[in-house]
Amino acid sequence: DAKTTQPPSMDCAEGRAANLPCNHSTISGNEYVYWYRQIHSQGPQYIIHGLKNNETNEMASLIITEDRKSSTLILPHATLRDTAVYYCIVTAPYRDDKIIFGKGTRLHILP
């Protein structure tokens, strides 16, 4: 089973920041938090990952709480093309057998 908990769906207005939460209260010290998304009928797409520090790349920002039990993915200026299912995953490096995508959060960007 997935080790994370995410809301099943969220809405966000186009142009606004989309904040997607994820709870991972059983995360281990060597496990990273990864975020992927899956646009309808396409393969999953990597977004970002982090260990304990906040991370930012061209797609998104990742905020990890100090106790590492939860995180938030931030899409700073959501567009209609960001409509997708977003998956939060915790896994240690080199432990691909532990990567299981759960149900994720279905993000709807509203025009």
Next chain:
Amino acid sequence: DTAVSQTPKYLVTQMGNDKSIKCEQNLGHDTMYWYKQDSKKFLKIMFSYNNKELIINETVPNRFSPKSPDKAHLNLHINSLELGDSAVYFCASSQDLSRDRHFGPGTRLTVT
């Protein structure tokens, strides 16, 4: 320009048949994977190959066998197909096991 490609995109076949799904990546990655996404949208790893060596094999039936003719290809062969094999199968690649995965578009397999 497709980084990870799979063929076919759709595959409909009858129980008992043998089928193959092909995967190719042009990213120069050393590791390739096969994932299965079931009807509940859970995506689980089936196999991964690193430099032509199988390094992870989940509890997948022996009817499934990955074959890698070279570093850029990892094909999935399925023998004696069963109804429960119906799913979307994704191929992926990464520089190594610790890096992010690049997924293919998926192959929707329907067994009737």
